[in-house]
Amino acid sequence: MNPPAFSQDDIDVLGARAEAMVNALGAISAEPDRLVRLFLSPEHRRAADLVAHWMRAAGLAVSEDALGTVRGRFGTGQRLLIGSHIDTVIDAGKYDGPFGVIAGILAAGHFARGGLQLPFGIDVLAFGDEEGSRFPATLASSSACAGVFRADNLALADRDGVTLGDAIAAYGKSVADIPAAAYRHEDVAAYVEVHIEQGPVLETRNQPLGVVTAIVGQTYLNVELLGEAGHAGTVPMLLRRDALAGAAEAMLLGEELARESKGEVVATVGRIAIAPGATNVIPANVVVIFDIRSGSETARARLAESLKAGIRAIADKRHLALTITSTREVATTPCHRQVQDMLGASVRALGAEPVRLNSGAGHDGQAMAKLCPIGMLFVRCRGGVSHNPMEYASPRDLGLTIAALIGFIARFDPGKLAG
Numbered sequence: 001m002n003p004p005a006f007s008q009d010d011i012d013v014l015g016a017r018a019e020a021m022v023n024a025l026g027a028i029s030a031e032p033d034r035l036v037r038l039f040l041s042p043e044h045r046r047a048a049d050l051v052a053h054w055m056r057a058a059g060l061a062v063s064e065d066a067l068g069t070v071r072g073r074f075g076t077g078q079r080l081l082i083g084s085h086i087d088t089v090i091d092a093g094k095y096d097g098p099f100g101v102i103a104g105i106l107a108a109g110h111f112a113r114g115g116l117q118l119p120f121g122i123d124v125l126a127f128g129d130e131e132g133s134r135f136p137a138t139l140a141s142s143s144a145c146a147g148v149f150r151a152d153n154l155a156l157a158d159r160d161g162v163t164l165g166d167a168i169a170a171y172g173k174s175v176a177d178i179p180a181a182a183y184r185h186e187d188v189a190a191y192v193e194v195h196i197e198q199g200p201v202l203e204t205r206n207q208p209l210g211v212v213t214a215i216v217g218q219t220y221l222n223v224e225l226l227g228e229a230g231h232a233g234t235v236p237m238l239l240r241r242d243a244l245a246g247a248a249e250a251m252l253l254g255e256e257l258a259r260e261s262k263g264e265v266v267a268t269v270g271r272i273a274i275a276p277g278a279t280n281v282i283p284a285n286v287v288v289i290f291d292i293r294s295g296s297e298t299a300r301a302r303l304a305e306s307l308k309a310g311i312r313a314i315a316d317k318r319h320l321a322l323t324i325t326s327t328r329e330v331a332t333t334p335c336h337r338q339v340q341d342m343l344g345a346s347v348r349a350l351g352a353e354p355v356r357l358n359s360g361a362g363h364d365g366q367a368m369a370k371l372c373p374i375g376m377l378f379v380r381c382r383g384g385v386s387h388n389p390m391e392y393a394s395p396r397d398l399g400l401t402i403a404a405l406i407g408f409i410a411r412f413d414p415g416k417l418a419g
């Protein structure tokens, strides 16, 4: 199909609608003063209902799978999947995830409501578990769609001890239906996701849109140190087995190793649990989770091995018991060459230069790549800021992104996707 021509007015109208929808979803939070929307929570339910309402208004047929993923369907034949997530980190921005879902709805609605025929069908997907903010694993929703859901994850518990399996039941779904959420390879042509960049590259290059070449690989190391609780006032310093002091050394080691990699690897500890967690008690048990990422498989593995060896030495020196488990190991996920080129062509048709860049952030595409070719379109965000309430992308850039996605759909040809 010939891609439509967009005037600046058309783009501004799309951008204003998208911004209003981003704000509407951004108002659905578990807390009044910050945005928190966790997987399978009452806020997830409310957000899913709003998304379903928008999908229907866009002319899509709505269903929901066992993980709560909302699907809006248009047309028949092999599916082009367009998705992102509606869960958030704690104290989140409004754009990370929701904008991709909204862009999918508005772009699919352009064809569905316009009565335009396509030689393939579209499913818009709103996943609920991209951030991993509730359970210590992530991408459950997209893994189910890709047919790679790990049943052992059902036993993982949130901070309140509720397991994923129980949370699915409390959400009104059945774990027995998870296999039915999977698409068959032959029914799917590709998965495409629109997302804010979450980094500074596009802004620095003064370009609104980027085409992702690959999503970097990721390792999570769960490090548990076990010492001995004791009285903070009476136990002499040299007789202590302080698990938190050991964890602090481990965290500094992770930072040092990542700095030594000169930008090739990043390592972060964003979550730490301390027991018993009282001011006047020597910490007995500490769990820290290292999030290690790199575009290079070898550099990531090298850093993870050095870190594990270093933490073992720290634990020995401090007489702490230690267990290290990897709870997430995801290889670098390349985006499909032809999908990249089709996205690039639709960006160029709008008069912008499609900047090619890696994604340092994780995305549902990492799971969907197990099912089908994937591609991602990034939109610039102010200051590269994300996972932060200051996250912002201008309505003009949002409108341009949706116009590019519509152009991509018009250009998309499943027959052109070799290998």
Ligand code: GLV
Pocket (backbone or CB within 6 Å): 130, 131, 360, 361, 362, 363
């Ligand atoms: C998700 O946003 C991640 O990259 O951790």
Ligand code: MN
Pocket (backbone or CB within 6 Å): 085, 096, 097, 130, 195, 362, 363
């Ligand atoms: Mn995201």
Ligand code: MN
Pocket (backbone or CB within 6 Å): 089, 096, 131, 361, 387
């Ligand atoms: Mn995120």
